[in-house]
Amino acid sequence: MATPETRWPGTWYRMRVRLPRDREDEAAGIAAESGAIGMETRPAGAGAIDFVCWFESTASARRAAGRFREAGFPAGPEGIVPVRDEGWLEAAAAPRPPIRVGRFEILTEDAGEAAAGSVRVVIPLGRAFGTGEHDTTRLCLELLDLLLPPGGRVLDLGAGSGILAIAAALGGAAEVVAVDNDPRVLDVLARNVARNGVRGVAVVRGTWSCLAQEAAFDLVLANIHRTALVRGARAIGRRIRRGGRAVLSGFPPGDVGEVRAAWAAAGARPLTERRTAEWAAIALEMER
Structure with missing residues (x-):
């Protein structure tokens, strides 16, 4: 729509x-x-x-x-x-079928009701990244479905459309902080939060540096550039409580080793990963 x-x-x-x-x-x-x-x-x-x-x-x-x-x-x-792309306008305006990832069902406003027992997330097509169609978003949703702690505190870095933050809130998180440093998408993010009727989601402009080091999140979601994940491993890791988890994506399978090594140096151990031919997502747990 x-x-x-x-x-x-x-x-x-x-x-x-x-x-x-x-x-x-x-x-x-x-x-x-x-x-x-x-x-x-x-x-x-x-x-x-x-x-x-x-x-x-x-x-x-x-x-x-x-x-x-x-x-x-x-x-x-x-x-x-x-x-x-001469056909982009018509294709983008057309209703999309629901996208199902684990318990999450991603819909546009024209796609009807979600299936019984699923968590319905409405993300209309817009200019912010994250509609559920990109592999990295799907991989993150799959790991979110697996690792989301009920009643936990969740941080979504590079939140874009807010799809991961909204899914976390609707899936049972008590508090979600959605952070993005692009002012052009913050209005979209805030509207999507309101559109889904979720409470407990704070929209913040900035990066991890704007968050207190004692933030102690239970889960961090970061579908961002590999370089940011590698260089920010220690800084982001300090904002995750001991035993908390991180779901990281935005890089190809060939970069998994580099990202994992940076986070190991920050005190994280690998839990699991998901891959497609072109993209990867990894989950880690903070040990210190």
């Missing part, structure tokens, strides 16, 4: 650069400061990645291309590529 916050794209502008894996953060910073609306990394051989980013205008794409060149990251041979 089209909603006031639904964003109808016409043409996107894509750019691809190849760079050493250890300079991914630098490239992500350049893209974000240049106005990128999406980023993706793909393996490109030993020690290298293809960094792909999308922009809403040629001006912002050209600005990023210039900054990439200054940093020694020349754009790929295709340059700035306009990407248009």
Whole structure:
């Protein structure tokens, strides 16, 4: 269903650069400061990645291309590529069938009632990430269904549409903090919380640094970039009580070892994981 916050794209502008894996953060910073609306990394051989980013205008794409060149990251041979999907509007406006993951059933407002015994989460199509269709969201929902502590305190980092935070609240969490540092999606997140009629969900603009270190969450959900998960392992881990869990996703299977090692150094032990061909999610428990 089209909603006031639904964003109808016409043409996107894509750019691809190849760079050493250890300079991914630098490239992500350049893209974000240049106005990128999406980023993706793909393996490109030993020690290298293809960094792909999308922009809403040629001006912002050209600005990023210039900054990439200054940093020694020349754009790929295709340059700035306009990407248009003529059927996107009709496809996006069409009702979607419910998505079932464990006890959770994700619906748009046009999809009817949830099945008996399921937890109904309504997420209309909009501009914030997290509609239940992406593999990482599904993997996180699967692990949330497995690990959600009844009556617990849950933190959702990079909450996007709020799908995980809302599922946690409806699934039995007593308190949920949904954090996102993108002001463009906070209104969507807040509306989705209200739309689902859930109580005990606080919407916060920022990152984990805005939360007290003694926050003592029972479960942290973080479907965000691999680099943030690796670099933030200790800081995020300090906000999880001993014996609490973390569900992490947003990275391909090849990055599982790196993410797991960073969290092991922060005092976490692996519990379980879920994978598709392109994406992975892991669950860990804090031992200290």
